Amino acid sequence: MTATTAARLTLAGLIDLVGGRVACLAMSKDQNAKVTVLLFAGGQDRPGYVAKVPTTRTAARRVDREADLLRDPELRGLGPISATIPRPVMTVEHLGRPVLVTTGLPGRSMLAEYHSWRHTARAATVEADFAAAGLWLAELHRRTAKGDGDLASMLDGAGPAIARRYGSDRATAADLYQLAAIQDRLAGHRIARAMLHGDFWPGNLLMADGRVCGVIDWECARRDGLPTHDLAHFVITYSLYLDRHTRPGRRVGGHPGLRAGRWGAGLEYAINGTGWYPELAQRFLADGLRRLCVPVCCGRDVMLAELASIAAHADHPDFARNHLLLFRRLSAGGER
Numbered sequence: 001m002t003a004t005t006a007a008r009l010t011l012a013g014l015i016d017l018v019g020g021r022v023a024c025l026a027m028s029k030d031q032n033a034k035v036t037v038l039l040f041a042g043g044q045d046r047p048g049y050v051a052k053v054p055t056t057r058t059a060a061r062r063v064d065r066e067a068d069l070l071r072d073p074e075l076r077g078l079g080p081i082s083a084t085i086p087r088p089v090m091t092v093e094h095l096g097r098p099v100l101v102t103t104g105l106p107g108r109s110m111l112a113e114y115h116s117w118r119h120t121a122r123a124a125t126v127e128a129d130f131a132a133a134g135l136w137l138a139e140l141h142r143r144t145a146k147g148d149g150d151l152a153s154m155l156d157g158a159g160p161a162i163a164r165r166y167g168s169d170r171a172t173a174a175d176l177y178q179l180a181a182i183q184d185r186l187a188g189h190r191i192a193r194a195m196l197h198g199d200f201w202p203g204n205l206l207m208a209d210g211r212v213c214g215v216i217d218w219e220c221a222r223r224d225g226l227p228t229h230d231l232a233h234f235v236i237t238y239s240l241y242l243d244r245h246t247r248p249g250r251r252v253g254g255h256p257g258l259r260a261g262r263w264g265a266g267l268e269y270a271i272n273g274t275g276w277y278p279e280l281a282q283r284f285l286a287d288g289l290r291r292l293c294v295p296v297c298c299g300r301d302v303m304l305a306e307l308a309s310i311a312a313h314a315d316h317p318d319f320a321r322n323h324l325l326l327f328r329r330l331s332a333g334g335e336r
Contacts, residue, residue, distance in 0.1 A: 009090070009092045009093070010092055010093050010094060011037070011051060011053065011092050011093070011094040011099050012094075013092070014039070014049075014051070014090075014092050014101065015037075015039060018039045018040075018041055018048065018049060019041060019042050020039070020040040020041045020042040020043070020044065021040040022037060022038065022039055022040070023037070023038040023040070023047070024036070024037050024038075025037075025038065029316055030315040030316050031056070031058075031315050031316065032054075032055070032056045032058040032059040032062065032315055033055050033056075033059060034052050034053060034054050034055065034059050034062075034063065034219075035052075035053040035055065036050060036051070036052055036053075037050070037051040037052075037053060038050055038104065039051065039104075046104060046106060047104035048103070048104050049089060049101050049102070049103065049104055050086065050101070050102050050103070050104050050105075050216075051092070051099050051100070051101050052066070052099065052100045052101075052102075053094050053097075053099050054097050054098070054099070057097075059097075060097040060098055062219040063097075063098055063099070063100045063219065064091075064098055064100075065219060066100060066217075066218050066219040066221070067088050067091055067098070067100045069218055069221050069223070070085070070086060070087065070088045070100075070102065070218055071088055072223070074144065074195070074223070075195075077143075078139070078140065078143045078144070079139070079143060080139070081136060081139050081140060081143070083213075084105065084136070084206075084212060084213055084214050084215050085214075085215060085218070086102035086103055086104075086105060086214075086216060086218075087102060087103045088100065088101070088102050089101045089102060089103060105206055105213065105214030105216065106206065106208055106213050106214065107206030107207050107208040107212075107213040107214045108206065108207055108208070109202070109203060109205070109206060109207070110129060110132075110133075110202040110203070110205040110206070110207050110212075111201075111202040111203040111205075113125075113129075113207065114129070114202050114238075114241070115241075115244070115245070118253060118254065120242055120254065121252075121253040121254025121255070122254060123254075123276045123277075123280065126277065126280055127280055128210055129202070129238070130238075130280055130281070130283075130284040132205075132207065132210060132211050132212050133200070133205060133212065133234050133284075134284055134287060134288060135211070135212070136205075136211075136212040136215065137200065137227070137230055137231065137234075137288065138288075138291055140194065140195055140197075141192070141194040141195075141227045141291075141292070144194040144195035144223075145192040145193070145194045146192070146193055146194065146224060147192070147193050147224065148190045148191060148192050148193060149190070149191060149193050149224075149226055150186075150187060150188065150189070150190060150191075151186040151187070151188075151189040151190070151191050151226065151228065151294060151298065151302075152183045152184075152186040152187040152188075152189075153226060154186065154226055154228060154229060154302065154305040154306070154309065155179060155182065155183045155186075155305050155308060155309070157312070158179060158305075158308045158309050158311075158312040158313075159176055159179045159180070159183075159312075161312035161313060162175060162176065162179070162308065162311060162312050162324070163176060165311075165312065165320070166321070166324060171328065174328075175308075175324065175327065175328060175331075178304075178327075178328075178331040178332075179308055182301045182304055182305055182308075182331070183305075185298070185301050186298060186301055186302070186305065189294055189295065189298060190293075191226055191227070191228065191292050191293065191294055192227070192292065192293075193224040193225065193226065193227075194224070194225065194227050195221065195222070195223060195224075195225070196221060196222040196223075196224075196225025196226065196227065196229055196230060197215065197218065197220070197221050197230050198218075198219075198220025198221045198222060198225070198229070198230070199217055199219075199220045199233070200215075200230040200233050200234050201233060201234060201237035201238070202234075202237065202238055203237075204216050204217045227288075227292055228288075228289070228292065228294065228302050228305075228306075229306055229309070231284075231285055231288040231289070231292075231302070232285065232302050232303050232305070232306035233306055233310075234284070235267075235270065235281050235284060235285055235303065236267055236303065236306060236307065236310070238281070239266040239267040239269070239270040239281060240264065240266050240267055241266065242255060242258060242265075242266035242269070242277070243258060243259075243260035243261070243265055243266055246260035247260060248260050248261050249261060252266075254277075255269065255275065255277055256275060257269055257273045257274060257275050257278075258273065258277075263322045263325070263326070264322065264323075264325070264326035264329070267326060267330075268326070268329065268330065270282070271300065271303060271330060272330075282299070285299050285302070285303070286299060289302070303330075304327060304330060304331055307323050307326060307327040307330070308323075308324075308327050310323040311323040311324035311327055
């Protein structure tokens with residue numbers, strides 16, 4: 001099959017055309033979820049094609065946006081990492097909505113390894129994850145750097161969105177004050193703009209032999225974003241689930257300073273705690289900031305800015321509000 005828009009071809013027709021096996025991955029809980037369908041040709045143990053099926057009109061617009069970005073020739077001139085980015089094959093139809101079909105990529109989700117027995121309890125395995133993610137991001141940023149922007153623009157639109165979304169909460173006024181203070185501290189720091197993935201977390205990274213061999217789900221990507229978003233997003237999402245397999249109130253294996261309990265305890269531990277994990281997380285962020293010529297002292301504000309951005313724009317209301325509450329706890333704690 002060649003890259004095209006198959007206006008008359010449906011998803012069911014494509015499945016018949018490919019033959020072989022089909023696997024449907026678990027659907028997101030987001031209000032505008034997409035279903036991922038893996039298509040295996042006969043006798044193959046790796047999917048030849050991946051179909052992203054939107055469940056709402058908003059999701060359909062995002063699928064169209066991702067298809068447009070993946071067709072950008074710039075993504076094919078990025079050296080070795082070009083092979084880690086899905087190639088659009090065609091757009092088919094399902095229930096009147098567009099379905100993006102891309103090439104399948106090798107590797108296993110970093111998230112699967114993350115949740116394997118004691119993976120996040122060992123410094124060596126966690127350090128390897130951070131190193132692999134950092135190397136891939138550094139290459140993407142190096143090859144797509146263009147122009148520059150003010151670091152304070154990480155929060156563009158976040159304040160008004162939070163005011164609209166949580167205006168009935170009396171604590172929101174204090175949130176907006178904190179956001180203004182963070183924006184003031186970040187203002188004046190110039191940073192090269194680059195391709196931004198927009199949802200750079202372990203669930204979107206495919207791994208093989210200790211390296212990132214695939215990065216999926218580009219629907220939130222921007223051609224000229226601030227790379228600090230992806231840096232902070234990875235630390236946030238990697239830290240959030242450290243206590244996922246531990247009962248509330250108990251110590252988390254491998255992390256003496258962390259107890260399972262309230263939502264976001266892992267990120268509070270990463271930012272404010274001591275021990276090998278906070279050191280690795282903070283070093284990952286610091287190394288990335290140095291590479292981008294941003295003072296390391298901006299690290300805490302960069303993390304808070306990304307938390308606020310998630311609270312402002314995430315689809316799932318509970319997920320978004322939990323990020324806001326976490327932002328409140330961390331911003332109220334001040335510099336440590």
